[in-house]
Amino acid sequence: MTTTKQSPVSWQPLILANAPNGASRGKADHPNLPITPAELARTASEILEAGASLIHVHVRDRDGRHLLDAEAYREASAAIRAEVGDRLVLQITSEAGGRYAAPEQMAVVRAVRPEAVSLALRELVPDAASEPAAADFFAWARRERIFLQVILYSAEEVTRYRALKDRGVLGEGQDFPLFVLGRYTAGQVSQPSDLLPFLTAAGEGTAPLWSMCAFGPKENACALVAAGLGGHTRIGFENNLFAPDGRRAEGNADQIRRAAEGARLLGRPLAYADAARALMA
DSSP states (O other): OOOOOOOOOOOOOBOEEEOOSTTTOOTTTOTTOOOSHHHHHHHHHHHHHHTOOEEEEOEEOTTSOEEOOHHHHHHHHHHHHHHHTTSSEEEEEOOOTTTOOHHHHHHHHHHHOOSEEEEEHHHHOOSGGGHHHHHHHHHHHHHTTOEEEEEEOSHHHHHHHHHHHHTTTTOSSOOOOEEEESTTSGGGOOOGGGHHHHHHHHGGGOOSSOEEEEOSTTHHHHHHHHHHTTOEEEESTTTOOBOTTSSBOSOHHHHHHHHHHHHHHHTOOBOOHHHHHHHHO
16 A cells, blocks of 8 residues: 655745734723733733734823824834844734724824824725825825735625725725625624625725724634634734633633634644735735
8 A cells, every 4th residue: 555645735924913902992891901011011922922923013002092103113123033033024004993083094194104004994095085195195104115905894795895905096006905794793702704895896806915803702713713714813902802611711812822723723823023014014
């Protein structure tokens, strides 16, 4: 009896991102949710050790409200860099959070000039009238070599995103689209199958680099499905406070550690920050 030696599966290293706080949750939701620069820096160190290669940062004002402010971003970024150096990709958010409009969102990105930023398509390019300003902003961001993650909340938005890319509104170059599962479902609960409409809409035009995040206690299951299909994943307290067994998670590093272990079981290596930068470039 003869056996045939099979070649190992070739995996793109997994970019495991952490969204540790978000725009609206606070200490009342979870005592270990990081808000201050010092807390974000400590979380950055913990998630790095757990396997993350990217941190997605929100900052707050004195009352704990979502904030888009260049100086606040600089302070948080400096604290994180002092703790972990360049061993994490540092991504800021431009999220409106019910407080800001597109001109303010774009202005803070121009002021900060971050390494990476997440941008909600529906917020920055809500209609045809917004396209010229968005096109100018995206062209500037690409000249600045900022890593762009475009946030998409539905299959319909994936279709619109592809059309805007085809027409050049979003500029030339690689994006890192993020498919958001469960944001507008009852109770904000996600299922792994929620990913399928996004991939169907993307079709053959699926970006070589895509990621997903998921609301609710099945966040980890959704993340593993995405990893198994060649995508990347963003997890953390912004979207989910619970472990897979339904108990409250101890911290962001625990969520990252579970996803890293799942990737190991899949046989998929984790991307270090420099590998993530190379993939996103």
